[in-house]
Amino acid sequence: METNRGHAGQAEGNGEQEERGRQGRLPAPEALLADLNEEQQRAVTHGEGPLLVLAGAGSGKTRVITRRIAWLLAMGIPAERILAITFTNKAAQEMRQRVERLIPGHRVWIGTFHAFGVHLLRQFGDRLSLSRSFTIYDVDDRNAFLRATMEAARLDNYRYRPEGIASAISKAKNQLRSPADYARSAVDHFAQVVAEVYPLYERRLRQVQAVDFDDLLYLPALLLREHEQIRSHLDDRYRFILIDEYQDTNLAQYEIVRRLSQDHRNLCVVGDPDQSIYRWRGSDIRNILDFERDFPDARVIHLPRNYRSTGAIVSAANRLIAHNKQRKKKELRTENAWGVPVRVWTFRDGLDEADQVVRRIKETVQAGRFRYRDHAIFVRINALTRVLESAFVRHGVPFQIVKGFAFYERKENKDVLAYLRLLVNPQDDVAFERVVNVPARGIGETTIERLRNLAAERGCSLLAAAAEAGRCTTIKAASARALTQFHRLITELRTRLDLPPHELIDLVLQRSGYEQMLQSSEDPDDQERLANVQELVTAARQFHELNPQAGLTGFLEQVALASDVDGWDHEADRVSVMTLHASKGLEFPVVYILAVEEGLLPHERALRDEAELEEERRLCFVGMTRAMRELHLCHAHLREYRGVIRCAIPSGFLDELPRDQVEWHDLTSTDSNSTRPGDRPIVYAPPPSLPPVPSLPSSSASDLSGSRRGGKSILPPLHRSAANGEAVEGLAPGIVIQHEQFGIGQVVAVSGFGAQQRMKVRFPAHGEKTLLVAQAPFRILNRRSGS
């Protein structure tokens, strides 16, 4: 019996050295090497000069970084001379703790590139006319700000959406192209519009003392490029630089690294080109492939052995990735046991897939083979988690969906955060506009428009203009009063900036009337919103306890830098659900990858582009190589995606796995869960011209329900509630049903109870119908995703 031998979580070992560290004794340098193989030891003990560790998944690269930090410290290198960069804040936190266990009390700076960027800008931003209290705009803020910039410059009459222009600017920054660089190469009309907007956007951002997310890399790169004194100071300060997941650096990150390791070339990077999955965000795999060209004297170390996964998993992953043409040939090897075969599961539809996977996990846990926390489910896109959520609830299985910043993206929390941002940076016009009339203060859009004009005339912020509103003839007296009151509120609150962040949030909630607004609301959702903003107070308190010196600015910074995986609690005994992208660097005893289907994995975006297809294959490879003991790949015949139910074709990636080593299980018919090792799955070929289901005329929709394979319907039987006259559980607006006569439709309203329960359903081919639930012959097909 396999009893809880695996561990889930951030990969990188928990050897006995760490135990020793916990007991407070500093390990002798050699003790740090005991549980490393020869190549790892060479990497850890490498002296000065550039070092590239190029190695496959699960071969101990992250362990090398952690151990090398400890080694350098044990060799007497002062902590402040070491800089370690990880891919997520979560990974940084883990690494910090692991080093802490080896060398208690160390103070090495370990964080992401973005956090390092903030760190530099808070120190040296003044060289770029940036005050210490600058605001960090997230994507929403940035888009709103760009829109406002275009409106102010009367550039909003083009047919291009601000989001499109914003992402072109983002790309330019990641490639270190200034507005002038961009303008020089702008040929088509879109590029010319971008070239016109980009400098205005930059100028206005600086006026309001804000930076966007890309600036956190772009500006430090400029700083290091243009201020030699600062560059050489930092180069000297960070004598030893270590970077994990180097294959996913972009040009701006690369520039920062290069500039910091010019005089002291003690740069150690580790990575795996087969795991480069952020091309769409500007990552450039060439950074790792060209390392030897950039540093001709670099020492290159390959780690030969995978410690993470069973032989079966390693073999399957090897076979998949071998199909990429743009790669250096390399094979993972492991000395671990072969283990159980990789399994491919075929389901009827996505609902069935979620249901059966969750059920299987529950059975495995009940049988004592693994814990819930040993399991992870990966999906290509977030939208697929919705169906899983209800399956978990139905089966009473504890789970966590790793979408860390969703909490901070809730409207109410963004409102409260906007108040805080405005307190820290009164120039922050985006924050001002967000909260000036929340709660309602009788300040309408016309007033705001006039206030914007006033601010533009005076060349001041909206908040400063608000103080003067009374003197502006175009603003109505009542609105002007409201504006000056708002100005007074913010000014008063600003005098309390010395309070710890959670106390300040409390004060803001009370004084702004925000709490009162939610408390007195009749809307039941507002009670939940109230709970959320109170949770924000808790988050701030916890932050303060851990970082008593960081203050409100530190808290806002943490919020701004939060990424998906940061909210993940790897110690909780829950099944983890996350995107394949978020799974990078982690490991779990049991992994399920859902919806391994054409259009999802590989994503439809990649179907026509060979380079993108290879990136999708790498993404699949990353997911597979997270598994330590068991790997399950799932696909279904029907998949609901973007509110449309489609026939789904198994991913071509499944065909690339070693057929004789993978077990295929077809669960599309209730009586057959037979195992046929070595068999190909029975591929359900959809009729060639089948359009998305909801637009089907009802006759073809019933054809679909009659589709047969092996003599069995591929859909569940019709729900005939007339037979028992009961209300149907789980019926709610948004749910997609199939009616015997009207075909597929979406529920728009449900009313009444028991035998009297009615639902209003919109049928594409028949319009809206109100039906008595207990009488209607229908079945629930699926929830509508994206609703």
Ligand SMILES: Nc1ncnc2c1ncn2[C@@H]1O[C@H](COP(=O)(O)OP(=O)(O)OP(=O)(O)O)[C@@H](O)[C@H]1O
């Ligand atoms: N020498 C070793 N002996 C035993 N276990 C090891 C050794 N080196 C690494 N491991 C273990 O192997 C697993 C993978 O290590 P690690 O996460 O460092 O690999 P990686 O190369 O960083 O993987 P990835 O490419 O997925 O980021 C971890 O559980 C780690 O503890």
Ligand SMILES: [Mg+2]
């Ligand atoms: Mg790693």
